[in-house]
Amino acid sequence: MVVCTHCLFCAAEKAKACSHGKTSYVGPYLQQLIISSFHAYKKTIDPSAGWPSLIVIIIAPVQYTDSHPTSINNATVWIAVAPEPAQHHAVYLSKPSCTLPPIATSTNETAAQAPAPLVAERKVVLGEAAGIPIIDFSGFLDDTAKDEVAKAVIESFKRWGFVYLKNFGLPTEQVDEMFNWASAAFTLLQSKQFFAQPREVKMLAPHPGIPHINRGYIPPGIEKFTQSNDSEEVAEIRHKEPDVIENFSCGHDDSILGKNIWLPEGVLPGFNEACQQFYWKCYGVEISILKAIAVALGLPEDYLAKSHSGRDQSLRLMHYPSVPAQKLVDGEISRIGAHSDFSSITLLFQDDVGGLEVENPDRPGEFISVPPVPRAVLVNAGDFMQRWSNDQIRSALHRVRAPPGMTDGMTPDRYSIPYFCSTDFDLTVDCLPGTYSETNPKKYEPITAGEYITQRLASLYHK
Numbered sequence: 184m185v186v187c188t189h190c191l192f193c194a195a196e197k198a199k200a201c202s203h204g205k206t207s208y209v210g211p212y213l214q215q216l217i218i219s220s221f222h223a224y225k226k227t228i229d230p231s232a233g234w235p236s237l238i239v240i241i242i243a244p245v246q247y248t249d250s251h252p253t254s255i256n257n258a259t260v261w262i263a264v265a266p267e268p269a270q271h272h273a274v275y276l277s278k279p280s281c282t283l284p285p286i287a288t289s290t291n292e293t294a295a296q297a298p299a300p301l302v303a304e305r306k307v308v309l310g311e312a313a314g315i316p317i318i319d320f321s322g323f324l325d326d327t328a329k330d331e332v333a334k335a336v337i338e339s340f341k342r343w344g345f346v347y348l349k350n351f352g353l354p355t356e357q358v359d360e361m362f363n364w365a366s367a368a369f370t371l372l373q374s375k376q377f378f379a380q381p382r383e384v385k386m387l388a389p390h391p392g393i394p395h396i397n398r399g400y401i402p403p404g405i406e407k408f409t410q411s412n413d414s415e416e417v418a419e420i421r422h423k424e425p426d427v428i429e430n431f432s433c434g435h436d437d438s439i440l441g442k443n444i445w446l447p448e449g450v451l452p453g454f455n456e457a458c459q460q461f462y463w464k465c466y467g468v469e470i471s472i473l474k475a476i477a478v479a480l481g482l483p484e485d486y487l488a489k490s491h492s493g494r495d496q497s498l499r500l501m502h503y504p505s506v507p508a509q510k511l512v513d514g515e516i517s518r519i520g521a522h523s524d525f526s527s528i529t530l531l532f533q534d535d536v537g538g539l540e541v542e543n544p545d546r547p548g549e550f551i552s553v554p555p556v557p558r559a560v561l562v563n564a565g566d567f568m569q570r571w572s573n574d575q576i577r578s579a580l581h582r583v584r585a586p587p588g589m590t591d592g593m594t595p596d597r598y599s600i601p602y603f604c605s606t607d608f609d610l611t612v613d614c615l616p617g618t619y620s621e622t623n624p625k626k627y628e629p630i631t632a633g634e635y636i637t638q639r640l641a642s643l644y645h646k
C-alpha cells in the first residue's frame with residue numbers, strides 16, 4: 184500500500200489516483216485520524232521547549248513510510264501508515280535533535296515493535312505555580328476531558344479565584360495552537376511600541392476624562408486601584424501611595440463604556456488592528472471558559488456565555504514604567520494597589536517581569552507572589568462572578584508590587600494585558616440556580632452589570 188503524505192492534507196478521495204503520482208487510499212477517515220492524532224499529540228508537548236522542527240508520525244505497525252516528507256507548522260513531518268484502521272494507534276514526535284527513529288517494517292501477520300512514546304500521557308492539571316493549578320484546557324475544547332477540566336477550573340476559582348490555563352485556543356484554531364500565544368505576544372509587542380511613543384503621540388488617543396469611560400490612553404498619575412468607593416479616601420490613598428502606571432483601553436464601539444478612541448491613522452501602523460484582533464481572540468477564549476464554569480456548576484453549557492455578547496468587554500494595555508524598587512518595597516509608590524476586578528472573569532497576559540501578588544486564601548491580608556507561567560493565561564474571577572455564584576467562586580484581591588526579591592536598583596518596565604469580560608451591561612445578574620437554597624439563601628440583591636461596573640470605574644479614575 185502506498186500512501187502519499189501530501190494527500191493527507193489535500194482533498195484526494197478514496198481510491199482515486201492522486202496527483203502526486205501514487206495510488207492514494209487517504210479518504211476523509213484517515214485524513215481525520217491523522218490530523219486528530221496529531222492534535223492530541225501536539226497538546227502533550229511542553230510548548231516552552233519550543234516547536235520541534237521534525238515531527239514523526241507513525242501509525243503502527245508500520246507498513247510503509249513515505250519518502251517525501253510533508254510539513255505542518257514548518258516542521259518536517261514523516262508519516263507511516265498501517266493498512267488496517269484498528270492498527271492506527273500510535274503517533275510519535277521527535278525533537279529537532281532527534282534523528283528519524285528507525286522505521287520497523289512488518290508483514291500483516293507480525294506486528295512491528297513500535298518505538299516507545301517520547302512524551303508522557305496527557306494530564307488535566309499540569310502542575311502549579313505558587314499553589315495555583317496550571318490546567319491544560321484543551322481537554323475541554325476537544326471534548327476529551329470536558330468534565331475533568333471544568334471541575335479543575337472551578338475548584339481553583341473556588342479556592343484561589345485564579346487559575347492558569349494552557350492550550351486555551353479555540354478548537355477551530357488548533358491547527359496552530361501556538362498562534363494563540365503568538366498573538367498575545369504580538370499584542371504585548373505592539374503595546375510596548377505604543378508606550379514607547381512620546382507622551383504627545385499617546386495623547387493623540389486621549390481618554391476623554393469621563394470616569395466611567397474605559398477607552399483611550401491614560402497617562403501615569405491618574406488612576407488609583409483601590410477597593411474604596413469613597414472619593415475622599417481614594418484621594419488620600421492616591422496621595423500617600425500613587426500607582427505608577429499608564430494604560431490604553433479599547434473595546435466595542437457600541438458599549439456604554441464608550442466608543443473606541445484610536446490613534447489617528449498612520450501614527451503607529453498596525454496598532455489599532457492588533458488590538459481589535461486580539462480583543463476578538465480573547466472573546467473566544469472567554470466564551471470557552473464561561474462554558475467550563477457553567478458545566479462545572481451543572482448548568483446548560485451556554486448559560487453564562489449567552490449573556491456575554493462581546494459588546495461590553497475591555498482590552499487594556501498596561502505599562503508599569505521602571506521605578507526605584509526600594510520605593511515600591513517601602514510603599515511610597517505602587518504599581519497597582521490591592522483590588523478585586525469588577526467583571527465576570529479577567530484574562531491576564533503578562534510579560535516575564537513578575538510582581539503580581541494574590542491574597543492568600545488561608546491568611547487574609549497576606550499576599551503571595553504569582554509568577555508568570557510561559558504560554559499560560561492567568562484567569563481570575565471578578566466580583567460579578569462571585570455575586571453570580573452566591574460566593575461559591577472567589578473574586579480575590581490582587582496587586583502588583585516589585586518583582587520578587589528585588590529591593591534596590593531600578594525595576595524593569597512591566598507590560599501586561601488584562602481583558603475584562605463582562606456580561607452585557609443591561610443584564611440583571613441574580614444568583615445562579617443551584618447556588619442558593621433555603622439553608623443557604625442568596626447573599627446579594629440582583630444588580631445590572633452596567634450599574635455596578637460604571638460605579639466602580641468612576642471610583643478608579645481621578646483627574
Ligand SMILES: O=C(O)CCC(=O)C(=O)O
Pocket residue numbers: 499501519524531533539581582583598599600601
Ligand atoms: O498587570 C497585572 O498583572 C494586573 C492588572 C490588574 O490586576 C488589573 O488591571 O485589574
Ligand SMILES: [Fe+2]
Pocket residue numbers: 522523524581
Ligand atoms: Fe485586576
